[in-house]
Amino acid sequence: MSLLQTGIDALLALGLVWLAWRALACPDLFRGIVLFIAFGLLMALAWVRLEAPDVALAEAAIGAGLTGALLLAALARLNRIAPAGTRADTREAWRNAPALLLVLAGAGLGLAVLSLLPEPAGLQAQVAAELGRSGVSNPVTAVLLNFRGYDTLLEVLVLLLALLAAWSLEAEPPRREAAPGPVLDLLLRLLLPVLVLAAAYLLWAGAHAPGGAFQAGAVLGAAGVLALLAGWRLQPHLTGLPLRLAIVIGPGGFLLVAWALLLTGRPLLEYPPALAGALILLIETLATLSIAATLAVLFQGSRPAAEPPA
């Protein structure tokens, strides 16, 4: 590795630690969020340098794009409930807590790295040996949707649980929203179709390259978030059953496939190799729809049915 590459890596590592520290320790929540957005950007670049483009893609879609928007919306809500001056400020007393946490986490990680075997065997050889029967050629997708498909099933269910938790909270009072203005309106009209295309592309790419349902769902979900930010709302007849169907079709379809496979006498989520590719694509397509719908609805915060008719 050249000196330049070492420089890049050193700068990334230092930048990440500094940003993490500043984002946690800075007394102003808004500044903390902007620092966190910058942290997400650097994190994606760090994953690239670690030769993990799959994770970089997920970080780009979720970390840099959606999390920032979610945190900003949460901050806006917090400021409405309890304006900045009225919040009990415990941060001053806990100022050094993040540093302590960082030191502890760093020490733990250091110990873990030191205790690694010099040449960890890993599972790459086993994954590579079975890849031919998985239905896809991207090893990450093979692990996520075939060899350990139950992990992904549970992840999709966790997202559903998060939504249930958000929906059981008190609905936010409606708030005045300024007109979006022509520039934001045009941005949406140009961008939404391209976001749909990009999501479909990431879904397709997942079979052989970085991509897949979570990334595609995040991109499609971002389209929903942008539409919500511009003040676009679902028509009332779509907020009931159709929206709920979109939210559960991913986990539901996944469970149905798992159940059908159990009925044929196979172990949980072990696809017949001939059908594996098609089944994975089906599950991922449905999961993309559900993830997108769930992320957009989570951004909105409360149940859309509770919205007064516009």
Next chain:
Amino acid sequence: MQSRNPLRAALPLPRLLAFALVWWLISEGAAASWSIGVPAVLLASWLSARLLPPQRLTPSGLLRFLGFFLLHSLLGAVDVAQRAFRPARPLNPGMIDYSLQLGPGLPRVFMLNVVSLLPGTLSADLEADCLRVHVLDADQDNPAQLAQLEARVAGLFGLTLP
């Protein structure tokens, strides 16, 4: 204008071609991708046709606009770079009003966006027909520049300014 053919109204050919091109580019020409690409392009074209009415871009207007845009955005960047690099930081900003000749609609919003990419101008607000522009150098003839841009945008969309 209502198209007589409902299929062509829902899926206009120029949109189909444009989104097929976008798919071809983002998939870097992978032939196998069209199994998902075809439905995705159909969906995107349908969505786009619902969101944006068809525009009549003229090819000659497009070429002239592209040349104008590329040259002037480069000039704009050089201009900003000079001001940023010089130790004296030569800035004389101001806010000017420009009355638009373009009628309301997509061409006008398009112009609003391009204004911010061209030398020394930044669109700051739009009230009725009045475009408020923040300029880096109030001594320059900014309105003349804006009028030139407006003529190019009108040419791009096949319009004639009153």
Next chain:
Amino acid sequence: MPDLYHALTLFLLLNLGAGLWRVVRGPTAADRMLAAQLFGTTAVAILLVLAQAGGVAALRDVALVFALLAAVAAVAFVRRAWPQPEDEHDRP
């Protein structure tokens, strides 16, 4: 050429680091947010350069996702998190 790509990456990263000063200093929330917007453009450039340097086509997809989502956080800021101009007047 690889050295040039890596030097360029390092240079762009240093740019990004310098821009952090604006996030820390502000003074207004808009200043902090527009610095973050600038980082997005820089990150796209870095990703495209690294994609060419390492011959990793997937990094262009990462850059594409960055470009597509570049506006989301800033729009969320403008529409939600930026205190409304009339808020001071109609608070009880």
Next chain:
Amino acid sequence: MTGPDYLAALLLLAGALFFLAGTLGLLRFPDVYTRLHALTKADNVGLGLIVLGLSLQSGSWLVAGKLILIWLLVLLAGASVSHLIARGARLRGIPEWRR
């Protein structure tokens, strides 16, 4: 290195120079409006030049097209966001710097 290589290297360096200009503008310009000028002009042209240089190096029309598409998306986002921020800043009465 051959002729096209030199041209590509030149474009990449020019792009880097504009990124530096954008960062300097961000740090040195006196108010949010003037900083927005730097954001929308210098960095977008910087990215455009880098995209052009990389397109030459990629040796593929498809990759070049994809790079230009990414550039156009960044342009659209940059122009829209800077208008939204400038308009919001005016609405909120953030003062302009005058010489």
